[in-house]
Structures are given as C-alpha cells and as structure tokens.
Amino acid sequence: MTPFRSPNDTPLVRVRDLSVRFAGTPPVHAVNSVSFDLAPGEVLGILGESGSGKSVTLKTLLRLLPERKTRITGQVEVDGQDVLALQGRALADHRGGVASMIFQDPSLALDPVYTIGQQIAETVIRHDGLSKSDAMARALEMLEIVRIPSAKRRLANYPHEMSGGMRQRAMIALALACRPKLLLADEPTTALDATVQIQILLLLRDLQKELGMGVIFVTHDIGVAVEVSDRLAVMYAGSFVETGSVKDVIRDARHPYSKGLLAANLVGAAPGTRLDAVPGAPPPLNALPEGCSFAPRCAHAETACSMSPLPIWNGGNGRWARCVQASCLGALADAESTS
Template identity: 65%
Template sequence: MNGTAMNGTAVGDDVKRPAMLASVRELSVRFASPQGAVHAVNGVSFDLAAGEVLGLIGESGSGKSVTLRALMRLLPESRTRIDGSIIVGGRNVMSLSRGLLNEYRGGTTAMIFQDPSLALDPVYTIGQQIAEAIRQHLDVSRSEARARALEALEMVRIPSARERLDSYPHEMSGGMRQRAMIALALAMKPRLILADEPTTALDATVQIQVLLLLRELQQQMGTSAIFVTHDLGVAAEICDRIAVMYAGRIVETGTATEVLRSPRHPYTQALMASTIHGSMRGQRIEGLAGSPPDLARLPAGCAFRARCTRAQAGCADAVPELLPHAGHAVACHVAQATQPLRAVPA
C-alpha cells in the first residue's frame, strides 16, 4: 500500500515508492464559455510510479478526460487556462517547446482513444500509419519502420499481421481496430500510456480480450498507465490504484482493492451502489439523486454535498482536503470526522 497524499503539499512523500514517473500538482483547467469560465479540473494532484496503473474514475463532467488531455497537452490553448504543474519523466510538460512536445507526444507518452475509427486515419493503411509514427520519432529506413510496424501488430496479437499491415481501418472489425490503435501507441515503447475509455466501445467478449492484452503488455514492458473509465469493473481488472473524481476534484484515492472494497467517500459508495449487478434483481436500487453541479457555477464547500445523504452544515464552508485516511486518502469532512485519522502505514 502506498500512502502518498494527493494534495499539493505532498504529505507523506517520504513514503518509499519506486521512482515517480509522473507527478501532477494542483492541476486546474478552465475553459472559456459564453456562460463564464467552466471549472473542469480544480486542483488535482497525484503521482504515478514507474510501472503503475492509475485509474481515473468518474462520471461525465468529472474532469477525468480533461485531466488526461492536459497531460498530453491536447487541450485547445487559446480557450483554456491551465495552472499547476505536470512533470513526466523529469520534464515539465507545461513548458515543452513545440519540437520537444512532438517528441513527448507519441514518444514518451502515447494515447489510446475510445473510438479507434475516429483516431485512425481512414485514408492510410494500418502499416503506413504505424511506420509513419515510428519514422517521426526514429531515424530509420522505410523498410525498417515497416518491419517494426509488423512487430507491433504481432505484439497485440492481430491474426495474420503481415496481411493486416496493408489493411485500411474500415476493413477491420472494432476489436481489431482497437488492437491496431494499441499497436500504434506502443510501437514507440512509451513510458506512459494515457488511455481514455479504451474498451468502452467494444463488445463484451472483445472488451475483456483487449483489457487483458493491455494489462499483459503494460506489465511486460513496465510501462505506466493512466486509465480513464467510468466502469468500476474495468478499473478492477487493470488498475493498481484508483482515483475517484467528482466535479474536477479527486475525492478519494488509494489502491484499487482499498477503494473498491472499502470506499470511504459517500460519492464512491454511491457509485458502487449504483453499479448494477445480478444480486440486485427485482430490488429497487436507491442510487444517487440529482445531477452533478454546473461546472461554471461550482458551489462553495464540498461540490458533492447537494447529493450527499450524509451532508452536514460544515460541508458548505470549505472544500474538503484530500487527507490520508484509513489506508487511503479521502476528501470528505464527514468521513474524516467520523473515523479517527490513522497514520498511513508505509
């Protein structure tokens, strides 16, 4: 268990963990909109060790995808204000020059999108796209790049990979396209994989295959990954640690086992309760009432309190800090008050 505190002051950095690959501090993202500034991400801090998989869990509008895109510097710079710091592999991502950014994107870090049919270029073959990406980053010949592209396709276990090199994306099934997308991302042997709901669009029997493939390759290559998903089951399959996001803040974080087995934050608990499974058949489920707050008009104090069954008067006063608590970190006044703060075992 690792007990790194997730707030900016980095309580507990003394805990012995392998070298940090990525470190995000007080990240906040605002979008300009006609309704005023949209506070998409509000002071998110986390660390990611080498070889570790962090799951960002949350519903739409929780800021999980925006956080991921900020890490890749993919947000439109003219309409966005990003504050805080993002360090990946010892480099400050926020201040990368254009040339270094191109090296960073796809070289150090690779992204896997939800919909491969949108992320792959329809007019080039899979082989051309992978080879092109390789030649962007490495000074190799055309035939060498093609050989490496073939290796990449074999690595993701696409059947008859040699023929598939010359296939266009539309000639492949959804699962094969997502495998090709993964091959494209992993061809450069990145140190960090950013995956945005990579299996959500896939069929059930294909999703589990792709998930297991990703897990296996990630472990084999020792790559770190940040995995954005709304599906707790998917997170349970692949993540070492989980950070639950709500209204642009991390409300709870810890090891996957800790968070999923003994959630502390009322939102995480409600999310778990809302996840339908077989045993609930015929029963009425009391899920979360209401809807997430408007990110252009965030309420004072805890953003979840309007939907929280355990909200108290004090919840409106201050935004709860993410404090280490009973094995993991929780940002909830009530949870912090009801259970005594316990020193986090190193």
C-alpha cells in the same frame, strides 16, 4: 492538499494542483487542483462519470487541449520534463515518444486514407529515425505483439477493412510503437462488445507487464477499472474525491459518492430490490458550489460541507478521501484504536 503519493520516490508522472479552465462566461472549471503521482510501471485508474474532468486531465498530460481557450495552472511533470513548458519540436517528441494515448473510438483516431502499416511506420520514422523498411518491420512486429491474426496481411489494410476489436488492437500497436514510458487510455473499451472488451483489457494488462510502462486508465466502468488498475482515483466535478489501492476503494469506500457508484453498479444488490441511488445530477462545471461539490446530492451533508478547504481523511499509503463525514469517522476510529 495531500498529494496522491506513490511508494516510489521518483515518479514517472507528477501532477500538483492542476486546474484547467475553459474560456466562457462564466468559465468552465473542468479540473480543480488535482494532484497525484504515478510510479513507473504502475497502473492508475481514474473513475468518473461524464463531465467529471477525467478525459481533460488525461489530455493535459499530452497538451492536447486547445491552447487559446484553455488556462492550465499547476505543475505537470512526465519523466522529469515540465510538460506545460514544452514547445515546438520538444512537445512533438513528448507526444508519442514519451507518452502516448489510445482513444475510445479507433475509427476516429486512425487516419482513414493510410494503411495501418503506413501509420505505424510514420510514427516510428519520426521518433526513432528508422528507415522505411525497418519501420515497416517494426510495424509488423507491433501488430504481432497486439496479437492481430495474419499480421502481415493486416499491415496493408485500411482501418475500415477491420472489425472494431481489431481496430482497437491496431491503435494500441500504434500507440506503443515507440515504446512510450507512459500510456494514457481514454475509455479504450467502452465502444466494444463485452466479449471483445475483455480481450482488449487482458491484452493491455499483459502488454503493461511486458513493457513495464506506466498507465493512466480513464473509465466510467468500475468493473473495467478493477480489471486493470493497481490504484484507483474517483473523480467528481473536476476533483479527486477518493484514492487508494483498488482493493481498499472497492471494499471500503469512504466517500459517499464512491459508495453511491458501487451501489449503482449493483455490487451486492439483491435482484429486484430498489437500488441505493444517489439523487440528482452532477453540478454544472461553470457554477460549482462552495466547498464539497457533492454536498447538494449527499445524504450526509451538513453545514461544515460548504467550507473550504475541506478536511481530508487520510488512511496512509496514498489512501485518502476528501469528505467531512469520512474524516470525522476516521478520527473517531483512530481515537478508539489508540485508547
């Protein structure tokens, strides 16, 4: 399969043929041979519906999945380290030091019995070996960086004393306290109100530029993905089905599923008209169909769609779609342009 190659030669994240299976009868195929690269300082948006495997992909990068029930195959490298081989202290150094993660629900992710200051300081002491007072100073600095008003007072606040948007800022401060090279964001704005969501998105975008970190941003909301990402990967039933720059994917989607998602987001729909909706629902991950897993819902499905491996339309520069129809149309267009 063509990897999702970034222009930079030394990627920050290198994932090859990543597959994740959860134990069960039959086993759940949560992620199916996903490959991509992420350059330092690049923002990759992973777009998908619930159960498409986007969060599982993200958690694999921090090895947060339950060891005994999960079988991970493939290669995962972050900053040159083989993440799947990490054990003990080295794994702990990786989590929060090299890569860190922000979650959808900060009230679950933060510890309710410690103040925000204590939680940030603890991380800094563990990873950077600072003294307690230096760590508190870093915590204060972090709260100022994420633009929490009257940061000094907030340092002594418990999570329940803050509003939703403020808690999300505090979690971002915690995640960035040790200056990770990679930030993993798992739907960090989904639980927020619209006017707060845009504040957090702009904050993340600014911080990403200031600190120059790589970001993988998982979301189900196309609008959110467009606001923050450089490149976009559309995920369906555990596989990447289409990738490319944000502009290319939004303006010229090739995979029928990406097109359906755009239509469902009312891109260019006249009010009151019927939407061009994709019928049906995603397949269960413990019984994926052969070949293209989108074929049962696809209006253009043909016999070739149940073959594997599927042909890939390649638009160059990391732009591709895994679809029989897209590859045929692409080949036709190429033939026309050369003749």
